[in-house]
Amino acid sequence: MRLQNASLPEVINRIGDFLFIFRTRARFKKSKIFISDSLIPSADVDHLQLPEFRYPGNDSRLQSLLSGETFTLNGNKREIIAFEDRTRGRFSCDIPVSQNSIDIRMVWEPARLQHLTILLLYLRDHNYQSDSGDFRETAKDFLTPHPTPLPSGEERKRKDESLCRGEGRKNDKSLSNGYKTDSFMQNIGEFVRNSLLDWLDKNPFLSGPHYFSAMECGLRIPVFFYALKILDNLDDLERQRILTSIYQHAWWISRRLSLYSSLGNHTVCECIGLVFAGAVFRSAPEGIAWLNRGIELLQQELFHQILEDGGPAEQSLNYHRFVLDLYWLAADFLEKNRLYDCPAWKPRLLQGETFLQAFCDDQGNFPTLGDSDDGWAIAPGIRPLRGSPFCIKLQKIQPPIQANSEAIKNQVSWETLPSSGYTIIRDKSGLILTFDHGPLGMAPLYGHGHADALSINLRVNGRTILVDPGTYRYNGFPEFRRYFKGTRAHNTVAIDGQDQAAQQTGFIWSHPFRAHLVRTCPIDKGLIIEGSHNGYERLKDPVTHSRIVSFLEGRHLLIRDTFSGTGTHFFELNFHLHPEAIIGAEKEWWVIQYGEARVFMRLFSGGSFTLIKGQEIPPLGWFSPAYGTKLKSRVLNCTLSGSVRNIQFLTAICIDSPGEDDFLLEMANLL
Missing domain, CATH: 1.50.10 (Glycosyltransferase)
Incomplete structure (x- = not known):
C-alpha cells in the first residue's frame, strides 16, 4: 500500500534504504x-x-x-x-x-x-x-x-x-x-x-x-x-x-x-x-x-x-x-x-x-x-520555553471571541479554523462544542488521522459530556486499533458498518474522504453550521452525508443528519458519553449528569436511542483516557435501514433543562 502511493524518488530512496539495511545487517552479524x-x-x-x-x-x-x-x-x-x-x-x-x-x-x-x-x-x-x-x-x-x-x-x-x-x-x-x-x-x-x-x-x-x-x-x-x-x-x-x-x-x-x-x-x-x-x-x-x-x-x-x-x-x-x-x-x-x-x-x-x-x-x-x-x-x-509571553498567554487560556453583533448579543462566540477544518462554539457559561469538518490527516497515508468527519464533542461546566474515544494502543489488539480510529467510535454517522475511509493497516488509510464547511450562518437567536463529507461515495450505491449543527438560545442544540445518493443502506448514529457520567431517563429524554453538568438528549426523528456499554464483538462503547488504558463507556445508539431519501436523524441536546418540544421543532423547520 505504501509503495502504491510512492513517487519515483521515494521508490529509489526505499531501494537505497533496503540495500543499506542489507549491508548493515551483514556487518552486524559478523560483529564488525x-x-x-x-x-x-x-x-x-x-x-x-x-x-x-x-x-x-x-x-x-x-x-x-x-x-x-x-x-x-x-x-x-x-x-x-x-x-x-x-x-x-x-x-x-x-x-x-x-x-x-x-x-x-x-x-x-x-x-x-x-x-x-x-x-x-x-x-x-x-x-x-x-x-x-x-x-x-x-x-x-x-x-x-x-x-x-x-x-x-x-x-x-x-x-x-x-x-x-x-x-x-x-x-x-x-x-x-x-x-x-x-x-x-x-x-x-x-x-x-x-x-x-x-x-x-x-x-x-x-x-x-x-x-x-x-x-x-x-x-x-x-x-x-x-x-x-x-x-x-x-x-x-x-x-x-x-x-x-x-x-x-x-x-x-x-x-x-x-x-x-x-x-x-x-x-x-x-x-x-x-x-x-x-x-x-x-x-x-x-x-x-x-x-x-x-x-x-x-x-x-x-x-x-x-x-x-x-x-x-x-x-x-x-x-x-x-x-x-x-x-x-x-x-x-x-x-x-x-x-x-x-x-x-x-x-x-x-x-x-x-x-x-x-x-x-x-x-x-x-x-x-x-x-x-x-x-x-x-x-x-x-x-x-514557548515563545514570548508578550505574544501569547500560556498561563491563562482565553477563548476566541468572534467579533460580530450577533455573537455579543447572544453571549455566543465561535471560531472556524478553515485549513484544519474545525469550528469551535462557546458560550459565557463554559459550554464548548467542536465540530469537525476537516480532512482525514496528512496525505498520502493519513497515518494518525481518525475517520471522524462531522463528529462533535461537547464540554459543559468543565465536564466533557460527548467524548472523543482516544487511541488506546497501536499494537497488540488490532480489533481495538481499528475501532478507536474508526467511524463508529466517534459522534457521527456510520453507513453499512463501514468507516468513512478504508483502513489498510494500523497507520495507513485508503479512499480518504473530503469534508468541507457548507455554511456558517448567524441567526436571530443563535448560530447554524453545516458541513458534509463524501466518504461513502465509494460505496456501490454512493451516499453523501450532511450535518447541520444549530446553537439556540437557552443553551439548546439541534443536530440534523441528512443523506443523498442511491440505494438502501444501514445507518448508525452514535453519541459517546464520558464513562463517569450518570445516565438516566425522564419521559422522552435521556439525562446525562456529570459533576455540575446536566444534559438532556433525545431524537425527534429517526427512531429512538438505545444504550450500549462496553460491547466486545464488534467493539462499541469504549473510552481511552490514556495510552494503554481502555474503559467501558456508554453510547447512545440509533440504527435505521432504508432508502437514502427516507432517512434522517434529528437530535436535540439541551443544557440544564429540556427544551419545549414546540419550540425545538419550530426551530428545526428552519434548518
Whole structure:
C-alpha cells in the first residue's frame, strides 16, 4: 500500500534504504565495528548552553523515580523487560513488529530515558556538584583513553539498589520536608550516571529493539547531551562513551530519515537528534552536515506540518502539542548557542499555539482528537520555553471571541479554523462544542488521522459530556486499533458498518474522504453550521452525508443528519458519553449528569436511542483516557435501514433543562 502511493524518488530512496539495511545487517552479524572511537571527531560540549525548561518540581515524582519508576504508557513493565531480554543481541531491523505483537510504543517509552531527564533537571536546578569534584574538562580530553576500567553493570546495579534503600544518605532529612542535603544530591547524580551507563551496557549500537525507529534515537540524543552538561561525576572514559553513543545515534538517523510518504512527527524528532548531535560535533564535517540537514528539514516541515490556521496536518491535537514543543526546544537551543536564527519560525509556531488555545477550557485542557500516544517532547510535566509571553498567554487560556453583533448579543462566540477544518462554539457559561469538518490527516497515508468527519464533542461546566474515544494502543489488539480510529467510535454517522475511509493497516488509510464547511450562518437567536463529507461515495450505491449543527438560545442544540445518493443502506448514529457520567431517563429524554453538568438528549426523528456499554464483538462503547488504558463507556445508539431519501436523524441536546418540544421543532423547520 505504501509503495502504491510512492513517487519515483521515494521508490529509489526505499531501494537505497533496503540495500543499506542489507549491508548493515551483514556487518552486524559478523560483529564488525561500525564506528571506532578513534574515528569520532573532537566534540565541544562545554561551550554549548542548555535550552530553557519549564519544570514544576515534584518531590513524590522524584522519590518514585529513585525507586526505579520508568514511564511505560500503562504497559506491563515485566512484559517490556522480557521482550527486551528476548530480542537482546538481535539486529534491530530484524525484530518483528506487528499489530498482533507487544505494543512496541510501550517498549520504546522507557528507552527514551525521559525519567533521567527529570532527575537531571532537578540536579541542575539545585546546583548539584558531586563529591568527586567537577570532571568537566576540555573537549579534546573527553576522548582521551582512561586507564581505569568502567564499573560493570552488576556493580552499578548494586550501587543503585543501595541508593534506593537509602544507604549512604542516613543523615539526610526526609524528602517530604523539601530539604535536600549534598549527600542526597550526590546520590541522585550517582543514580542517573549508573542508570545511563547501564542502559548503554544493555543496548549496544543497533542491538535490540531501541534502534528500530530513528525517531526514538532522535529523542534520546538530547538526554545524552543533558547528562554531559549536568553530571560532574563522569570520568573521561564515561564521557567518551556517551559522546560515542551520540555520534552513533546521529550516524544512524542521518541514514534512516523519515522522508516522502513517511514525513510527519517522526521526521521532527529525528531532526532534533541531528541538531543536538550536529552542535556537539560541529567542528567536524559530519557534524556540520547533521546540523544543516536537521535545520533544513525543520524549516521545510514547519510549513508542511503546521497549516496556515496553525492546525496540524496530521489531524491530531496531542501530536500537534508534541511537535510544537520539539520546535520550541530546537529554536531555543539553536538561538542560545548562536547556531541558527529562527525568527522566521516564530509566527508559525505562535499560530500553532493560538490554534490549540481555541480548543482549550480554562484549565488548558483540549480534546484528544486524532491519535495520541501520550508522548512528551522533553519529559512528562516538562516543557520548553514557548515563545514570548508578550505574544501569547500560556498561563491563562482565553477563548476566541468572534467579533460580530450577533455573537455579543447572544453571549455566543465561535471560531472556524478553515485549513484544519474545525469550528469551535462557546458560550459565557463554559459550554464548548467542536465540530469537525476537516480532512482525514496528512496525505498520502493519513497515518494518525481518525475517520471522524462531522463528529462533535461537547464540554459543559468543565465536564466533557460527548467524548472523543482516544487511541488506546497501536499494537497488540488490532480489533481495538481499528475501532478507536474508526467511524463508529466517534459522534457521527456510520453507513453499512463501514468507516468513512478504508483502513489498510494500523497507520495507513485508503479512499480518504473530503469534508468541507457548507455554511456558517448567524441567526436571530443563535448560530447554524453545516458541513458534509463524501466518504461513502465509494460505496456501490454512493451516499453523501450532511450535518447541520444549530446553537439556540437557552443553551439548546439541534443536530440534523441528512443523506443523498442511491440505494438502501444501514445507518448508525452514535453519541459517546464520558464513562463517569450518570445516565438516566425522564419521559422522552435521556439525562446525562456529570459533576455540575446536566444534559438532556433525545431524537425527534429517526427512531429512538438505545444504550450500549462496553460491547466486545464488534467493539462499541469504549473510552481511552490514556495510552494503554481502555474503559467501558456508554453510547447512545440509533440504527435505521432504508432508502437514502427516507432517512434522517434529528437530535436535540439541551443544557440544564429540556427544551419545549414546540419550540425545538419550530426551530428545526428552519434548518
